Each structure stands twice: as C-alpha cells, then as structure tokens.
Amino acid sequence: MLLNIKDLHVSIGDKEIIKGFNLSVNKGEVHAIMGPNGTGKSTLAAAITGREGYDITKGEIFFKDELINDWEPDKRASEGIFLSFQYPIEIPGVSMTNFMRTALNAQREYHNLPPIAAGEFLKKMEEKKKLVDIQSKLTNRSVNEGFSGGEKKKNEIFQMAMLEPSLAILDETDSGLDIDALKVVAKGVNQLKSEDNAFVIITHYQRLLDYIVPDFVHVMYDGRIVKSGGKGLAVELESSGYEWIKEQFGA
Amino acid sequence: MNKTKQTYYPLEEALIEEYGKKAAAWTEDELPGISKLRHEAMREFRKTGFPGNKLEKWRSTDMEPVYQEPLSVFTDEITYDKKIDEIFQCDVHGFQARVLSLLNGSYYGPEESQLTVSPEGVIAGSLLAAQREYPELVEQFYGKAKTAVADGFKSANKAMARDGVFIYVPDGVEVKDTFQLIKILNKKGLMVHTRNLIVLGKNTKLTFLHCDDSVNHHEGFINTLSEVFIGENSELELYKLQNLNDETALVNQTVVHQAANSRLKVNVMTLNGGLVRNEIVDQMDGEGAWSDINGLFLIDKEQHVDNQVYVYHNVPHCESNQLFKGVLDEQSLGVFNGFVYVAPDAQKTNAFQQSSNILLSRDAHIDTMPQLEIYADDVKCSHGATVGQLDSDALFYLMQRGISFEDARMLLMYAFADEVLGQISIEPLRVNIEDMVKRRLRGELSICDRCVLHCSHPDKPIEFDIDLSKI
Amino acid sequence: MTDEKNEKQVLHEVTSGEYKYGFFTNIEADQAPKGLSEDIIRFISAKKNEPEWLLEFRLKAYRHWLTIEEPDWALLHHPPIDYQDIIYYSAPKKKKELSSLDEVDPELLDTFNKLGISLEEQKHLAGVAVDAVVDSVSVKTTFQDTLKKHDIIFCSFSEAVQDHPDLVKKYLGSVVPYTDNYFAALNSAVFTDGSFCFIPKGVRCPIELSTYFRINAANTGQFERTLIVAEEGGYVSYLEGCTAPMRDENQLHAAIVELIALDNAEIKYSTVQNWYPGDKNGKGGIYNFVTKRGLCKGNSSKISWTQVETGSAITWKYPSCILLGDNSVGEFYSVAVTNNFQQADTGTKMQHLGKNTRSTIISKGISAGQSNNSYRGMVRVGKRAENARNFSQCDSLLLGDKCGAHTFPYIKTNNPTAIVEHEATTSKISDDQLFYCQQRGIDMEKSIGLIVNGYAKDVLNKLPMEFAVEAQKLLAITLEGSVG
Structure with a gap:
C-alpha cells in the first residue's frame, strides 16, 4: 500500500478541520476527493505534505508503510510525495531552471545518487516541457513570477514530471483553467500515470475527471469521507450538486 | 552633549533668571512632586540650554536666531476680564465644542469655570486648579510620559510651565462634545510654557481640538508639552490646527501612551506659522493598539515647519500609520522625520509611513x-517618501478643458491635500478645515483675514490688549 | 550553463563548515612599531620614498585628525578603538624587482591558490588583470602589456606616486578631502598603499581590472587608498574583492576610494567584501570603516557602485556619487548580509548638483542571527539641479527574531523640478515560499539560500560574471546556521 491514512484528525490553531479521515491508496490507482468548499480538502493535502501549522492531533499517515506524521516536508517530498499547489507561490529572482535543478539534486542526494549532469538535466527539461506545452521562455523566468493562472498550473505538472513522484496530490489543479489548459494538464497527468505511482485529485468540479478518469471517487464533508464510489459518483454529484450531502450529513 | 554649557543665549539667561525669581513662590500652590520635577529639570536645562542644530534631531531646524531675540520669559498669571471670543474669533465653528482657553500661558476663564466636572464625571479646566482639587490624579500621571529624545525644550517646559489644560475622562464615558483648546498670545515678545495633561480611562472616547492661533503680528515663542494617556479600549481623536503669524515660534510636543486595544487618531494641520516644530510620540504599550497619525502643512514665505513623529511598537499586535503631506512655496522649509521602532518580540506589528511633498518654488526646501528601526521578524513595515511637483499631465488636462493655470494648479494642490483632510471624521470640522485650506491655497488666509487688530480697517480699533496694570 | 554549475557549488558550500578563508600566511613583515605619531608618518613616508608634498598632505591630515572625534551617529556598537595599539606600516620584504610570476614569493602564490585566485589562472583563464595587495603593499601586477597598449595606467598607489606624481597630486583628496571624516583623515595620514588607475581620453578598458585585498600580519590596520580617473569618454570596470584570514583580535580597516569621471566617462566599481566577520559568539572580526566616493565631474558621466557585503564584524560604508556634470548618472546597488553578531551600517549618498542628473539606489539588506543591518542613505538635490531624478528601493529581509533591520533614508530637496522617490519594506522570509521549496524536496537551509539569492538577484545581476558567482556563494555561506 502506498498511502494509508487512519483516523486522521487535523487542527489549525484551536480549530479542528479534519475529523477522523480514512483513506488507502495503492500503486496504479487514481483517487478523486470531491466536496463542497470548506470541508477540509486542502487541509488534507497540507497534512499529508507536512505543512507547518497543521497539527495532527490524532491518527496516522503511513507512506510506503512508514509512519510519516513527524517528517519534515522535504523528506516527504524526497520520498516521493508531490503536491501540485492550488496557489503556486512566486519566488522572485530564482529561475525555474535553477529551482528544478536544485530540487532534483536534493532528491538525488537523499537517495545517495550523484548530482545530475548538466547535459542530461537540460535534455530532461526539454523533454518534460513538451509534455505540458511549456514554452522555453517560461523556464528562464523566476519561479511562477508573472505567470498566468494557466501557466502556473502547467508549471506544477511540469515539475511533477521532472521529479517523478510515486504519489501526486493535485489540489484544485483545475480551478481557474480554461478548457484548453485543462486538456493539457490532463494529458500530462495521463502520460505520467503508471503502475508504479498513484494520484489523489482534489477537486470541486467533475470536469477534470472527464479527462483523468478516477478509479475511486470520495465525497468529503466536514472533515471526513461521507461517501465513496466509482467514477459514476462524480457524474452523479455533477447533476445533483452538494446540497443533498449538506442535508444528509450537516450537523 | 553632556558638557555643561559655558555661555547662555539671552533667552536662556532670561529663563534661568525668571525661574530664580519665581520658583520659591510656586511651591506654595503646587504639588510637591511637581516642584521637585521642576527643580531637576532646571538643573538639566542649565547643563544643556536650548537645543542647537548640532544635535542630530535638530539638524534641519536651527532655532538659534530665536534664542537671540529680545523675548521675555513670561510666567505671570492672567486675570480674566473679558470673554475669550472678544479677544479671538475662531475660524472653526458650527459644531458643538467645549472651549478651553490658554492666554499667554495661563488658563483663561472666569473663576467659576477654572475647573468643571460634568454629570458623568468628566473633569476639564486648569491644570493648576486640578492640582488643588485632584492632587492624587495629577500626581499619578504628571511627568510620567516617556518622550523620545531629551532636549532643552522638554526640560525648560518641565521647569517653567505652571498651567495648561487638564482633562480627565472616567471609565466608560464617551464624551459627545468636542473639546477645543484655544491657545493664544496677545502681548508682544513673550515666551510662554504650557503643559497639558489628558487622561482617558477605560472604554472612553474623546475628541480634542488643539488650536494655536495668533491675534496680532507680534513675535512670540510658545513651548508646550502635552501628556496623554489612553486607557484600554478607548479612543482619542486629536486635531492640531496651527495658524500662527509669521513671527511666532511654536514648539509643540505631544506624548501619547496607548493601552491595549486603544485607538489614536492625530491630524496635524499647519496652515501658517513662523517656525513650527511638532513632535509627536506614540508609545504603544498594550496589544491591539492602533494609531493613525496624519499631517498636512501648507507653507510659504520664510515659514519653517518641522514634523517629528516617533512611533514605538513596544508590544506585539499593534498597527500604526503615518501620512504626512507638505506643499511648500516661496522660501519655506519643511522637515519630516518619521520614526518607527519595533521592539524585540513585538511580533505581528504593522507599521506604515508615507511622506509626500510638493515643492512649488525654486527656493523652497x-x-x-x-526611518525604520526593527528588532522583530514577523512584521510588516514599509515606508515611502516622495518629493516632486504637480503632475504636468494633469495640469495640462485641466487647462485643455479651459481651466486657468492658477485654478488648475490650485485644484491639484487641493487634491493632493485632500487625502489628509479626508481623514477628519467630524463633518463640520472637516468642512471648516477644508474651507480654510481652500482659502489658504488662494492666498486669502492670513492672520489679517480675521485679526482683531483690523489693520486694514481704520474704523475698527487698532490696539486691543489686556491692561497689565490691573493684575 | 555555468550558472547552473555555480548554483550547485553554492549549494554544496552552504553545507560545508566554517569560514573557509581562515588560514594565515607566514610572510616576513617589515613593520613599524605600534602607535601613531608624526614620527610614524614620517617613517611611512620615508619608507615609501615619497615626495615632500605627500608627506605634507599626510601631516596635515594627521593634525586635523587629532582635532576631531570618531563619529557616533551610526547604529553600531563596539568597544573603543585604541589607535595607539595598531601597527600602521607592515610590508612583505621585497627580495628583488619582479618581472614575472615565477619570481613572486611562492608562499604568497600559495595563498592566492587557496583563495582560488591563482595569478596564473587568472591570467590565462579569466582575462582579468590582478593587482594583488597583501598587507598594504602591492606585490605583483599582471597584464601590464595589454594595458600599456591602450595607454592605461594600472599600478599600485606607491608606484603611481613615483611614476605619475603629477596625476596623483592633481586628483588625490579631490573627491574625499582629508577633512571629510574621522576615518578619512586617519587614512590620509597613514595610508600605505592601494591601487591607481588612469584611463586616458576615449579609451575603453578592454579587461576588467581587479584587486584582491587581504589583511595579514597580526594587529596591522589596513589603510588602502584607491584612485581611479577616467578621462573624457573613458570606460573602466573595476573589481575589488576581500578575504581575510581568521583572527581573534579585532582589526581596523579604513580605506578610501576616490573615483573621477570626466565628460562621457563611465566607471563601474564592484566590491565583494568578505572580511572575517568574527565567530559565532561575536568574538573577533574586522572593523571596516570605508569612505568611497565618486565624482561625476564631466557632463554625461556615469559612476556605478555595486557591493555585496557579507563580511566584517562592523561595516561603516557609504559609497557615494557627486553628480556635478549635467546629465550625469549615479547608481548604487547593494546587498548586505549580516549574521551572528555582525553589525552593518551602510548605504549611499547621491548629491545632485548638475542639471538632468539621475540616480538609482537599490539596497537589499538581509539580517540573521543576532545581527543588526542598517541602510542609511541621503539623496540631496541642489538648487541648480534642474530635473534631477532619484529612485530608491531599500528592502530588508529578516531571518529569525533576534536580529534587527533598520532604514534611515534622508532626502533633502531644494529644487522644484526634482522628483525623488523612496520606497522601503521590511519583512521576514515567507513561510509560503519556504514550504513550496521544501515540498519539492529542498531542505530548509538550501531553501533559504535559494530564496535569499533570488531576493538579491537585482543587485547580483549588476556584478561582473566572475564576481556574481563568488557573491552567490558568499550569501549562502554567510547565512549558514541562521535557522535553528
């Protein structure tokens, strides 16, 4: 099992956001987590990736059978957990090229591999850029600085392609994308999908799931999963909305 | 700095001499604690004298010519013999105000209103009278405010000031009327020292308008210091309106202490004045304190305005804003020295500071x-300063619509000033001050405009003075 | 791209230990007794075989120095300096005149090799002429042939005094008079050597000129003097870099740099300052009190200062421009990093005197540990400076809650056609940026190095390539251990 979350409770400050969350993800699977705004979807992503300020008050997160509750974010990343940010951060003055090279080498160092050779790195960059239709000039710019919304999201998928994680969490990657960009992102994800990795797609809408077909769909509400099913559940949600969930599971 | 002065300027000598003559008599009707502070301050003053422009904080403001002037240090008491509005007509009117007056350094009002207490317990009146009536209250706060930089004006004030305004707002009282302090000199060649003490309890509210005006063209020198204490959850709006003649020097020092969750709004508007130095110190002592300190000065001729603002973020979670704007014409000189200090561990501080200035003439300066001095990391602090001229594109745009150069220029200056004026929350006061600014920009607002001497009207009385022989 | 290679090296070095330039070279010194007096000044002057007028200049400076006091307005705290406890002259003994690198003291060459600035390599690879100063006296100047072809003079200050006395006499003290300030007076009295550069009319110097300064013998104050003159239409880019060996006692450094640009001339002066900053507990380190000033004397002249300040226990330094010529341009780009107990009070002065003069100030301060970092600047627009323009951006970044970041700009404007704009912000390093980097697998310390280098990019980009590399490394090295 790649990811195993057991009875997870997460608080921000005094406020409990995740309230007893369970999820198992195996290699080769695509899971979609859906639900109305404010139910804790992004908090879940932050907790899995180890963001400061998101306190796990109860429960366990296992990744590749290891308990990772107390791991630093960079260790989790080096072990293969990747987060595609809902709002990618701008880092002025740091070029995409240097950023990627630093990240890739950090991962290699973690696995006791020598740094990647310059030529090989550039070749890899070119190859992965094509995957998400990134224009060359973007990688010469500072990380996310002055990128449009669509460019930022494509850039996230590009980084995912470069770092080849075993678990990728896509946090609202579809928000703010037009249909063309959405297709590009989906194409990138589909090409990266393999028997050795898994995806957790956090989304509010069903439309991304038209292009990336999930094996499982989970509906999250008030900090936990209230309903799970196959890809049909997403279609059902699209037509019926989330109101019924609020009625059924609301306090 | 610590060297003892060898020689004194005439004004310093006059001050020391006046102290020698009066200090013993003063002890009879004032609090012993105050006499003691007076004594210590005099010792300090003898060491330093008035500040010279070698001192860092006085580099841009050279007051030495004033120290040479034949001014007399005036500490006599004034007898009340006519209503204040017979001496001075305030330009700002049309709103409910409780007027307190200081004439030539003394509290000026009829015997029965030296100190009044409202039904809600708000005490207002003469500081000297308050020492008699409420000694423990005065003692608790007098001389306790922490100034930013020590200098000869502060020690001179402590040594020489006998009277001033005292206001006390007890816990839970929101004062509806605006308190207005009118401070005037009407005798030739005086240097006066006044001291105000304003204390706000918890959950209170007060609006205070502090006006410095001239009623004649005589030279004069006012050294005033206000100590202000704002209690928890209380709010003070403080307006300073300065419209003095070109011969008067004013050193106006205000130190405010803010308790938790208190709010302070200061607006300093200098419309005229020979030499005006405003020093505002905001000590944020309680978490959640907020302050907004704004200033506007419109000066010309050889006027000189110096605004010094010190904001001390002594504790976390406070916010301060400073906005000072100046329009300088002819040979005028403006100075802005804004200082923000963030103490170690004063995290989550927000501090903003902006100084914008327009120079209209070759000789204006x-x-x-x-300045920012920051010792905590989780803070948001920024400042900006600009010096420039009116936007020539905007000027052209207005002229292309048929507006004359003069009118267009005035419109833009007014627009520039409006950002500060807009901060005045009392509607009638804002309208009044806006009107004064408009007239000021048209060059109409000078001392002559409403001066009781009416030099330009021979039919009106020429001299208007208090007969000192009656004192 | 070499840029990537550099990045890699930087990151590697972030993780490697203490101050790497802390070694000590054992070169026999010919030094004066401790202390300062007219006799010592005569000794220095005689030792250097100086003309009478220069001795007079020194003595006048000394006599003036005696009448003034050390400035106390900077936000710096240090124990009083005992000026009588300093050796004012120390020179490596000259064995004989050197005509090639082979004749240079092998131990000295070794020192340079450890610093990674081997003269041979510099000569062959970098195309940079190096005038290396060890303990105040120039040892070796290379690339003279190339320079000679263009009639460029680039030599040690002492040589210039001997070979070009008229030029030195004409310009010495013309931008920084000995009366300028306390440390300028001291330097004028006791300076031992430095660099001299003269670019004749219409000549663009084809190579970047570089000097590496290095403090060596114990208790030796270093008092260099640099004078650069670019005649009409001349251009030169000059690099100054510093590394100092590890020492326990505090060492005083009070240099003067004077730049003069005539009509249409341009001087670009870049510094990477990495004197020993003291240890983690604030013990030791260099006291660096420097007066640097450029005079844009001619119309349309330009002087540009770029500095990366990472070293010294105390930095007191305000590279300035006097914009006298009409249409002249002054620039100041600075990155100052302080860690542990370092204190830096640095900035610039832009004096606009001529018409249509323009100046730009970009300052990036980074404070970590328990250090204090102040920007202090002045922009002055004189009465005749029609249409003068200044833009200043001074940002401070705080790493940790025990350090201080301060901004003291001073704007004096005396002309109604001038436009002066100043902006400053102070903030801490963003948690969001840190998490983003960490989520990509980059550890905390490397993430900080990356973000800080990005933050300083605008200034680092102004440095010549070779320097930019070193500067990036230094930023990362200086911030080592700044996160707990």
Missing part, C-alpha cells in the same frame, strides 16, 4: 527622513 524639504528634508524628509522616514
């Missing part, structure tokens, strides 16, 4: 120093 502006010195601006917005």
Whole structure:
C-alpha cells in the first residue's frame, strides 16, 4: 500500500478541520476527493505534505508503510510525495531552471545518487516541457513570477514530471483553467500515470475527471469521507450538486 | 552633549533668571512632586540650554536666531476680564465644542469655570486648579510620559510651565462634545510654557481640538508639552490646527501612551506659522493598539515647519500609520522625520509611513527622513517618501478643458491635500478645515483675514490688549 | 550553463563548515612599531620614498585628525578603538624587482591558490588583470602589456606616486578631502598603499581590472587608498574583492576610494567584501570603516557602485556619487548580509548638483542571527539641479527574531523640478515560499539560500560574471546556521 491514512484528525490553531479521515491508496490507482468548499480538502493535502501549522492531533499517515506524521516536508517530498499547489507561490529572482535543478539534486542526494549532469538535466527539461506545452521562455523566468493562472498550473505538472513522484496530490489543479489548459494538464497527468505511482485529485468540479478518469471517487464533508464510489459518483454529484450531502450529513 | 554649557543665549539667561525669581513662590500652590520635577529639570536645562542644530534631531531646524531675540520669559498669571471670543474669533465653528482657553500661558476663564466636572464625571479646566482639587490624579500621571529624545525644550517646559489644560475622562464615558483648546498670545515678545495633561480611562472616547492661533503680528515663542494617556479600549481623536503669524515660534510636543486595544487618531494641520516644530510620540504599550497619525502643512514665505513623529511598537499586535503631506512655496522649509521602532518580540506589528511633498518654488526646501528601526521578524513595515511637483499631465488636462493655470494648479494642490483632510471624521470640522485650506491655497488666509487688530480697517480699533496694570 | 554549475557549488558550500578563508600566511613583515605619531608618518613616508608634498598632505591630515572625534551617529556598537595599539606600516620584504610570476614569493602564490585566485589562472583563464595587495603593499601586477597598449595606467598607489606624481597630486583628496571624516583623515595620514588607475581620453578598458585585498600580519590596520580617473569618454570596470584570514583580535580597516569621471566617462566599481566577520559568539572580526566616493565631474558621466557585503564584524560604508556634470548618472546597488553578531551600517549618498542628473539606489539588506543591518542613505538635490531624478528601493529581509533591520533614508530637496522617490519594506522570509521549496524536496537551509539569492538577484545581476558567482556563494555561506 502506498498511502494509508487512519483516523486522521487535523487542527489549525484551536480549530479542528479534519475529523477522523480514512483513506488507502495503492500503486496504479487514481483517487478523486470531491466536496463542497470548506470541508477540509486542502487541509488534507497540507497534512499529508507536512505543512507547518497543521497539527495532527490524532491518527496516522503511513507512506510506503512508514509512519510519516513527524517528517519534515522535504523528506516527504524526497520520498516521493508531490503536491501540485492550488496557489503556486512566486519566488522572485530564482529561475525555474535553477529551482528544478536544485530540487532534483536534493532528491538525488537523499537517495545517495550523484548530482545530475548538466547535459542530461537540460535534455530532461526539454523533454518534460513538451509534455505540458511549456514554452522555453517560461523556464528562464523566476519561479511562477508573472505567470498566468494557466501557466502556473502547467508549471506544477511540469515539475511533477521532472521529479517523478510515486504519489501526486493535485489540489484544485483545475480551478481557474480554461478548457484548453485543462486538456493539457490532463494529458500530462495521463502520460505520467503508471503502475508504479498513484494520484489523489482534489477537486470541486467533475470536469477534470472527464479527462483523468478516477478509479475511486470520495465525497468529503466536514472533515471526513461521507461517501465513496466509482467514477459514476462524480457524474452523479455533477447533476445533483452538494446540497443533498449538506442535508444528509450537516450537523 | 553632556558638557555643561559655558555661555547662555539671552533667552536662556532670561529663563534661568525668571525661574530664580519665581520658583520659591510656586511651591506654595503646587504639588510637591511637581516642584521637585521642576527643580531637576532646571538643573538639566542649565547643563544643556536650548537645543542647537548640532544635535542630530535638530539638524534641519536651527532655532538659534530665536534664542537671540529680545523675548521675555513670561510666567505671570492672567486675570480674566473679558470673554475669550472678544479677544479671538475662531475660524472653526458650527459644531458643538467645549472651549478651553490658554492666554499667554495661563488658563483663561472666569473663576467659576477654572475647573468643571460634568454629570458623568468628566473633569476639564486648569491644570493648576486640578492640582488643588485632584492632587492624587495629577500626581499619578504628571511627568510620567516617556518622550523620545531629551532636549532643552522638554526640560525648560518641565521647569517653567505652571498651567495648561487638564482633562480627565472616567471609565466608560464617551464624551459627545468636542473639546477645543484655544491657545493664544496677545502681548508682544513673550515666551510662554504650557503643559497639558489628558487622561482617558477605560472604554472612553474623546475628541480634542488643539488650536494655536495668533491675534496680532507680534513675535512670540510658545513651548508646550502635552501628556496623554489612553486607557484600554478607548479612543482619542486629536486635531492640531496651527495658524500662527509669521513671527511666532511654536514648539509643540505631544506624548501619547496607548493601552491595549486603544485607538489614536492625530491630524496635524499647519496652515501658517513662523517656525513650527511638532513632535509627536506614540508609545504603544498594550496589544491591539492602533494609531493613525496624519499631517498636512501648507507653507510659504520664510515659514519653517518641522514634523517629528516617533512611533514605538513596544508590544506585539499593534498597527500604526503615518501620512504626512507638505506643499511648500516661496522660501519655506519643511522637515519630516518619521520614526518607527519595533521592539524585540513585538511580533505581528504593522507599521506604515508615507511622506509626500510638493515643492512649488525654486527656493523652497524639504528634508524628509522616514526611518525604520526593527528588532522583530514577523512584521510588516514599509515606508515611502516622495518629493516632486504637480503632475504636468494633469495640469495640462485641466487647462485643455479651459481651466486657468492658477485654478488648475490650485485644484491639484487641493487634491493632493485632500487625502489628509479626508481623514477628519467630524463633518463640520472637516468642512471648516477644508474651507480654510481652500482659502489658504488662494492666498486669502492670513492672520489679517480675521485679526482683531483690523489693520486694514481704520474704523475698527487698532490696539486691543489686556491692561497689565490691573493684575 | 555555468550558472547552473555555480548554483550547485553554492549549494554544496552552504553545507560545508566554517569560514573557509581562515588560514594565515607566514610572510616576513617589515613593520613599524605600534602607535601613531608624526614620527610614524614620517617613517611611512620615508619608507615609501615619497615626495615632500605627500608627506605634507599626510601631516596635515594627521593634525586635523587629532582635532576631531570618531563619529557616533551610526547604529553600531563596539568597544573603543585604541589607535595607539595598531601597527600602521607592515610590508612583505621585497627580495628583488619582479618581472614575472615565477619570481613572486611562492608562499604568497600559495595563498592566492587557496583563495582560488591563482595569478596564473587568472591570467590565462579569466582575462582579468590582478593587482594583488597583501598587507598594504602591492606585490605583483599582471597584464601590464595589454594595458600599456591602450595607454592605461594600472599600478599600485606607491608606484603611481613615483611614476605619475603629477596625476596623483592633481586628483588625490579631490573627491574625499582629508577633512571629510574621522576615518578619512586617519587614512590620509597613514595610508600605505592601494591601487591607481588612469584611463586616458576615449579609451575603453578592454579587461576588467581587479584587486584582491587581504589583511595579514597580526594587529596591522589596513589603510588602502584607491584612485581611479577616467578621462573624457573613458570606460573602466573595476573589481575589488576581500578575504581575510581568521583572527581573534579585532582589526581596523579604513580605506578610501576616490573615483573621477570626466565628460562621457563611465566607471563601474564592484566590491565583494568578505572580511572575517568574527565567530559565532561575536568574538573577533574586522572593523571596516570605508569612505568611497565618486565624482561625476564631466557632463554625461556615469559612476556605478555595486557591493555585496557579507563580511566584517562592523561595516561603516557609504559609497557615494557627486553628480556635478549635467546629465550625469549615479547608481548604487547593494546587498548586505549580516549574521551572528555582525553589525552593518551602510548605504549611499547621491548629491545632485548638475542639471538632468539621475540616480538609482537599490539596497537589499538581509539580517540573521543576532545581527543588526542598517541602510542609511541621503539623496540631496541642489538648487541648480534642474530635473534631477532619484529612485530608491531599500528592502530588508529578516531571518529569525533576534536580529534587527533598520532604514534611515534622508532626502533633502531644494529644487522644484526634482522628483525623488523612496520606497522601503521590511519583512521576514515567507513561510509560503519556504514550504513550496521544501515540498519539492529542498531542505530548509538550501531553501533559504535559494530564496535569499533570488531576493538579491537585482543587485547580483549588476556584478561582473566572475564576481556574481563568488557573491552567490558568499550569501549562502554567510547565512549558514541562521535557522535553528
């Protein structure tokens, strides 16, 4: 099992956001987590990736059978957990090229591999850029600085392609994308999908799931999963909305 | 700095001499604690004298010519013999105000209103009278405010000031009427020292308008210091309106202490004055304190305005804003020295500072120093300063619509000033001050405009004075 | 791209230990007794075989120095300096005149090799002429042939005094008079050597000129003097870099740099300052009190200062421009990093005197540990400076809650056609940026190095390539251990 979350409770400050969350993800699977705004979807992503300020008050997160509750974010990343940010951060003055090279080498160092050779790195960059239709000039710019919304999201998928994680969490990657960009992102994800990795797609809408077909769909509400099913559940949600969930599971 | 002065300027000598003559008599009707502070301050003053422009904080403001003037240090008491509005007509009117007056350094009002207590317990009146009536209250706060930089004006004030205004707002009282302090000199060649003490309890509210005006063209020198204490959850709006003649020097020092969750709004508007130095110190002592300190000065001729603002973020979670704007014409000189201090561990501080200035003439001069001294990391602090002229594109745009150059220029200056004016929350006061600014920009607002001497009207009385022989 | 290679090296070095330039070279010194007096000044002057007028200049400076006091307005705290406890002259003994690198003291060459600035390599690879100063006296100047072809003079200050006395006499003290300030007076009295550069009319110097300064013998104050003159239409880019060996006692450094640009001339002066900053507990380190000033004397002249300040226990330094010529341009780009107990009070002065003069100030301060970092600047627009323009951006970044970041700009404007704008912000390093980097697998310390280098990019980009590399490394090295 790649990811195993057991009875997870997460608080921000005094406020409990995740309230007893369970999820198992195996290699080769695509899971979609859906639900109305404010139910804790992004908090879940932050907790899995180890963001400061998101306190796990109860429960366990296992990744590749290891308990990772107390791991630093960079260790989790080096072990293969990747987060595609809902709002990618701008880092002025740091070029995409240097950023990627630093990240890739950090991962290699973690696995006791020598740094990647310059030529090989550039070749890899070119190859992965094509995957998400990134224009060359973007990688010469500072990380996310002055990128449009669509460019930022494509850039996230590009980084995912470069770092080849075993678990990728896509946090609202579809928000703010037009249909063309959405297709590009989906194409990138589909090409990266393999028997050795898994995806957790956090989304509010069903439309991304038209292009990336999930094996499982989970509906999250008030900090936990209230309903799970196959890809049909997403279609059902699209037509019926989330109101019924609020009625059924609301306090 | 610590060297003892060898020689004194005439004004310093006069001050020391006046102290020698009066100090013993003063002890009879004032609090012993105050006499003691007076004594210590005099010792300090003898060491330093008035500040010279070698001192860092006085580099841009050279007051030495004033020290040479034949001024007399005036500490006599004034007898009340006519209503204040017979001496002075305030330009700002049309709103409910409780007027307190200081004439030539003394509290000026009829015997029965030296100190009044409202039904809600708000005490207002003469500081000297308050020492008699409420000694423990005065003692608790007098001389306790922490100034930013010690200098000869503060020690001179402590040594020489006998009277001033005292206001006390007890816990839970929101004062509806605006308190207005009118401070005037009407005798030739006086240097006066006044001291105000304003204390706000918890959950209170007060609006205070502090006006410095001239009623004649005589030279004069006012050294005033206000100590202000704002209690928890209380709010003070403080307006300073300065419209003095070109011969008067004013050193106006205000130190405010803010308790938790208190709010302070200061607006300093200098419309005229020979030499005006405003020093505002905001000590944020309680978490959640907020302050907004704004200033506007419109000066010309050889006027000189120096605004010094010190904001001390002594504790976390406070916010301060400073906005000072100046329009300088002819040979005027403007100075802005804004200082923000963030103490170690004063995390989550927000501090903003902006100084914008427009120079209208070749000979006008502006010195601006917005400064940040920060010892905590989780803070948002920024400052900006600009010096420039009116936007020539905007000027052209207006002229292309048929507006004359003069009118267009005035419109733009008014627009520039409006950002500060807009901060005045009392509607009638804002309208009044806006009107004064408009007239000021048209060059109409000078001392002559409403001066009781009416030099330009021979049919009106020429001299208007208090007969000192009656004292 | 070499840029990537550099990045890699930087990151590697972030993780490697203490101050790497802390070693000590054992070169026999010919030094004066401790202390300062007219006799010592005569000794220095005689030792250097100086003309009478220069001795007079020194003595006048000394006599003036005696009448003034050390400035106390900077936000710096240090124990009083005992000026009588300093050796004012120390020179490596000259064995004989050197005509090639082979004749240079092998131990000295070794020192340079450890610093990674081997003269041979510099000569062959970098195309940079190096005038290396060890303990105040120039040892070796290379690339003279290339320079000679263009009639460029680039030599040690002492040589210039001997070979070009008229030029030195004409310009010495013309931008920084000995009366300028306390440390300028001291330097004028006791300076031992430095660099001299003269670019004749219409000549663009084809190579970047570089000097590496290095403090060596114990208790030796270093008092260099640099004078650069670019005649009409001349251009030169000059690099100054510093590394100092590890020492326990505080060492005083009070240099003067004077730049003069005539009509249409341009001087670009870049510094990477990495004197020993003291240890983690604030013990030791260099006291660096420097007066640097450029005079844009001619119309349309330009002087540009770029500095990366990472070293010294105390930095007191305000590279300035006097914009006298009409249409002249002054620039100041600075990155100052302080860590542990370092204190830096640095900035610039832009004096606009001529018409249409323009100046730009970009300052990036980074404070970590328990250090204090102040920007202090002045922009002055004189009465005749029609249409003068200044833009200043001074940002401070705080790493940790025990350090201080301060901004003291001073704007004096005396002309109604001038436009002066100053902006400053102070903030801490963003948690969001840190998390983003960490989520990509980059550890905390490397993430900080990356973000800080990005933050300083605008200034680092102004440095010549070779320097930019070193500067990036230094930023990362200086911030080592700044996160707990």
